[in-house]
Amino acid sequence: MVNTPTLFPHILLACSLVILPALSQASLKSVADAPLAVKTNMECTVATGKPDRCVWDTSYTILREAGRESVSTLSFDYQEESQFVLELAEVIQPDGRRKPVPPTNIDEKMAPNPAAGFSRSKQLSIAFPELQIGSTVHYRVRRIGRFEPLAPESRYVHQFWPNDERQDSLRIHYHADRPLYWRGQGLDGFTVKQSPDQREVTLTLDAPRYRALINEPGIILNPPSLEISTQTTLAPHFTALQAHYDTLLAQALPPKALQVAESLKPLPQRERVARLMQFIDQQYRYLGDWRASNRGLAPFNLDEIEAHGYGDCKDLASLLIAMLRYTGIEAEPAFLWRGTHAPDPLLPGTSTANHMVARAIVEGTVWWLDPTNPAFLPGETSADIRNRHVVILGLNGQPRQESTPANPYHSVVETRLKVQLRHDGSALKTGERIYSSDSLMWLAADDRRYGHHALSKTLCAMASQQQAGDCQLNRPAVDFLLPTQYPINIRFTDLGAAEPVSGYLIYDPLSQERDLWRNMKTYHIQQHQTDLVVPRPRQDTLTIDLIGATTRQLPKPCQVSSPWLDLETRVNRTTDGLRFHYRWHSKADIWFHPDIVSPPFQQMIDKASACVESTRMIVSLRK
Incomplete structure (x- = not known):
C-alpha cells in the first residue's frame, strides 16, 4: 500500500528556503520571525487487508500578520475512493472564546487535474473567520484510505524539513494488528518509542522546534526522517x-x-x-x-x-x-x-x-x-x-x-574557441562545442520544448554573455534518436572580451568561474546550511586559441585533485599566439553540506580559486 500519511493542508507560507544570490546574508532565521506556532497530533490505525485510518488534530496560533494570511484558508486534497471527514473546525480567540466555522465557510469540490493527465481527487477547503494575531485555528480531520490489494503491506514516511512554522508540539502514533518496524535518521530532538509487542510506534518532539532558513543557495536533500513499515523484506x-x-x-x-x-x-x-x-x-x-x-x-x-x-x-x-x-x-x-x-x-x-x-x-x-x-x-x-x-x-x-549505475566519467562537453582580440578589447570568436551524454539529453529536451530557433538564440546569448548582436550559430536538427556527439558551431563578436589598459589587454578566460569560487567561499562565511546540486557537466573541457596574442610571462600550470573535483589550467605558446586549456572533472552531482563545511573541502575551494585567479593574463597583440 502506498501511503503518504503526512496530511497537512496547502498553506501559502512565505518560503522557508529561499534561493537568493550567494553573496546575501544567509543564516538560520530567528524564532521571532515565525508567523505561526503549530501543535500536531496524528493517530493512525493499520489493519491487515483493510485501509489505514488516520486522525489529524492540528492547531495553528497566529504570531504575526503573515501567519493570519497563511491560515485564513486551508485546503486538503484526498482520493475520491477514500473517506475524508472534517470532524472539527474552529477559531479560538486570545480570550478563550471558541467560534465554530459555519458550513457556509466550508467548500468541497473536485481537485484540479495534474498538468499531464486526469485525476479523481477531491479538495476540501475551509475559510476561518475573524482571525487576528493571537487567534488559534484548530481543526480535526479523519481519513480512511483505500486498500490496494496489489500492495497489501504498508510503509509510511515522515520527513521534517526546514519550515517557517514554529513546531511547539508533535506526536505521531501508529497502532497495528501486527508488528511494526521503524528506522530513522537525523532524529536529534525527537523521541521514538515502540511498545513491547511491537504493534505501536510513537514519535514525539522533545521541545519546541524552529528551523527555518533564509537566502540559501541550495536545498536540503536529507532531512530528519522516520520510516515505518509492516515488513522489513522486499517480497x-x-x-x-x-x-x-x-x-x-x-x-x-x-x-x-x-x-x-x-x-x-x-x-x-x-x-x-x-x-x-x-x-x-x-x-x-x-x-x-x-x-x-x-x-x-x-x-x-x-x-x-x-x-x-x-x-x-x-x-x-x-x-x-x-x-x-x-x-x-x-x-x-x-x-x-x-x-x-x-x-x-x-x-x-x-x-x-x-x-x-x-x-x-x-x-x-x-x-x-x-x-x-x-x-x-x-x-x-x-x-x-x-x-x-x-x-x-x-x-x-x-x-x-x-x-542503477553511478554517473560515468567520460567527457560530456568539449569547447574549442579561436579568439582574435582587438585593441579596443573586443574579439571575434569562432569555435565548436561538442555535447554528449547528459548535456546532450538536456539540450534535446530544451530543443523539443522551446523549438530549434529559440534554443539557438538562447545558446548564442549564453556563449556571448549577452554582449554580441551578430551571433551566428549552426547546429544539426535534434531527433529523438541522439548521436554519440552533437557539435555546435558558433561565430560572434564579443564586445567585452578583454579590458584595455595602457596599451595592453587584460584577458580573463575564466571570469565566470571566478564568481563560482567566490560564492563557494561565502558559503562558509555566511554559514549556509544546504546541499548544492552541481549545475554543470561531469567533465567540461575548454581550449582557447588566442590568435596573434602574446604575454611576457605565462601563468603557471595549476592542478587540483580532490574526492569531489579535479581541475586543471595551463597556458602554452603556439606559432599563432597563446593556447589556454581548462579541464573541470566533477566526481559528484551533489555537494552535501557536511562535506562542504569540512576542512578538506575548504582546501579544495582555496586551491581551485587560486587556479582560476592565476589564469588572468596581461597580453599584447603582435603587430
Missing part, C-alpha cells in the same frame, strides 16, 4: 504486484504493437531497442489517466494502452517491455525514485518508487530504458534515474533489489 511488499505484472506482460501484443515488433526482429539488438523507443515516443504521449480508478502501480492492459494512445510511466514501460520480450530481448519492470536525488530507503515498500522504467539486457549489457524521456541516447542511463535503489520484478517471478 511481502511486491509479490502481489509481481504476479499482476507477470499476467499482464504475458498478454498478446495489440495489433499495431505486434506489427511493429514483428518487423524489427531481424535488426541487431541495439538498433531494435532504439526503434522501439522511437515507436513509443511517436505513437504515444505521456498522460496519467486516473478517472476510471486509482490504479496505484498497476498499468492498463496492453490493448487499452494502444487504444488510448497515451499512458503514464508504468503504461508506456509495460508496453515497451512486452514488445522487447516479443523481439527476443530480456526485459523486466523496474521501480525507482525519479529526481535529482534519491537516498536509499531505510525500509522497503512500494512507496519507495515514483517511477517505472524497463531494465533490458542489450547485447550482454544492462540498459535502463525510460520511454517517457523526450530523446534517447543508446546505452546511456538518464541522470534522473541514475545511482539509486531500484526494485526489479524478475523474469523468474521473484522481486529483487538492484541499483
